[in-house]
Amino acid sequence: MRSFSESYRKAGVDITAGYEGVKLMSAHVKRTMIPGVVSDIGGFGGLFAPDLSGMQEPVLVSGTDGVGTKLRIAQLLDKHDTVGIDCVAMCVNDIICCGAKPLFFLDYIAIGKNVPEKVADIVAGVAEGCVQAGCALIGGETAEHPGMMGAEDYDLAGFSVGIVDKPKIIDQNTMRPGDVVLALPSSGIHSNGYSLVRQVFNVEHANLNLHCEDLGQTLGEALLTPTRIYVKPVLRCMEEATVKGVSHITGGGFFENIPRCLPEGLAAKIDKAAIKTPPIFAMLQSMGSIPERDMFNTFNMGVGMTVIVSPDDADKAMAALGDAYVIGEIVESDERVILC
Template sequence: MRSFSESYRDAGVNIEAGYEGVKLMKKHVQRTMIPGVVSDIGGFGGLFAPDLTGMSEPVLVSGTDGVGTKQRIAQLMNKHDSVGIDCVAMCVNDIICCGAKPIFFLDYIAIGKNEPEKVATLVSGVAEGCVQSGCALIGGETAEHPGTMSADDYDLAGFAVGIVDRAKIIDHDRMRPGDVVIALTSSGIHSNGYSLVRKVFNVEHADLGAYVDELGCTLGEELLRPTKIYVKPVLAAMDVADVHGVSHITGGGFYENIPRCIPDGLCAKIDKSALRTPPIFGMLQRMGSIPEHDMFNTYNMGVGMTMIVAKDDADKALAALKENGQDAYVIGEVVSGEEKVALC
């Protein structure tokens, strides 16, 4: 007997649409299959057998996050193929900060009305993010929420697991004055501060398809630009350099995120004049009359991640990052102090 509930459908949930969505997304999931995947999509749990070769004490590292209100831009533009990259990025960029390699990912989509093609498009972005970060998409869930969400609305979140040998976990206690602070460039706003972005640009009524000379693209294209995934270049730099701290610059900006890897008694002294800040941030600050402090306390300002390395290893780290396609440059140094971060 086929699985079908007319009563459930009359209440707003279409079971068959869910099955169709799973069928359509399988081709995207297949792109993420890496050694270690045991299960296939559609089971009750995702199975993964990690390769522990060479690890004396493997440690699992997990991270979870969502795309936030950036999703509203995608909904307004009816463009749903990139926010999945943001979802993966927000999770895997966190777990690499301790030196872990992402191994698998699961997603969760709550949606007002299950449209199989839209769900599959969302998952295609998740799959692309997994490919970029070298991890497998081994499962997920799509939940139809009639009556609590509008038909066009959805919320995308995810969960990543990585692994690292305990001996290779980044040790912040080894940080010393004179260490170098390296900036890894962002692709733009990434996935934080979008409640303020939406307010400043009045996105519900703005022409998101209008070309903006200052940006070199349309406003919608800029605001939907996917979060950069730093996994491969960061892990490559960790292989060749003495890394003492890594920070993912997300909500809270410089002031909240950089201190998370700074031991007491030390301060990351950042040279603001060295920053290469994309035009979108200047446009946002100007149009919203946002104080500079609030900009640096909300946005990445063109720096999606910072890496603190021993001074003698700075050139090696920069070379490894650039060899792996990541623009990076020095923006400061570690000094003695109690502030943990100072922008000068």
């Protein structure tokens, strides 16, 4: 007997739409299958058997996050196939900061009305993010919330688990004055500060499809550009150099995130002139009359991740990372972050 409830449908929840969504997303999920996946989607739990060979003391590392109000841009543009990349990025970019390799990911979609094609688009982005991170999408949940959310509204969050051998966990206590701060470029605003972004650009009433010459694309395209995923280059870097600290530059910008990888008594002295900042940030600062310190305390300013190595390892690290460059050094100070 097929599962169907007319009473539940009249209350606003169509469980058959959920089944159709699972069918449509299956092809995307299959793209993420890696060795270790034991179960297919649809069960009560996602099963994964990690390969522990060669590890002295395996440690599991977990991270969870959502996309935040960047989702409003996707809803206004009716484009939903990239925000899943943001969701994965916000989790896996965090767990790589201690040197962990992401193993698997689960997502959670709360939606006003379950439109199978829309849900499949969202999951397509999640799957793409997992492919970029080298992890598997082994499960998730879609919950229809009629009467609590508008029919077009949804929220997206995720959870990732990674693994690292305990002796290889990045040890910030090896950091010394004179060590080099490397920047990995961001793809744009990523997925933080969008409450301020939406206010500055008045997105509810702006023409997001208008081409901006300064940006070389439409405002909507710039704001919806997905967060860059740094897992693979950072793992390569750890093979080639001794990494002493990694920071994912998310909400709170430089001032909140860089100190999270610094020992007490040390600070990152950052050369502002060295930072390659995309034009979207200058537009934000100008239109919003935002003080410079607030910009660096809210946004990534073009630096999605920082990696700290000794001067002797800097060239090897940059070669492994691909497009990293030097933006500063570690100094003795209690200020934690010094912009100069």
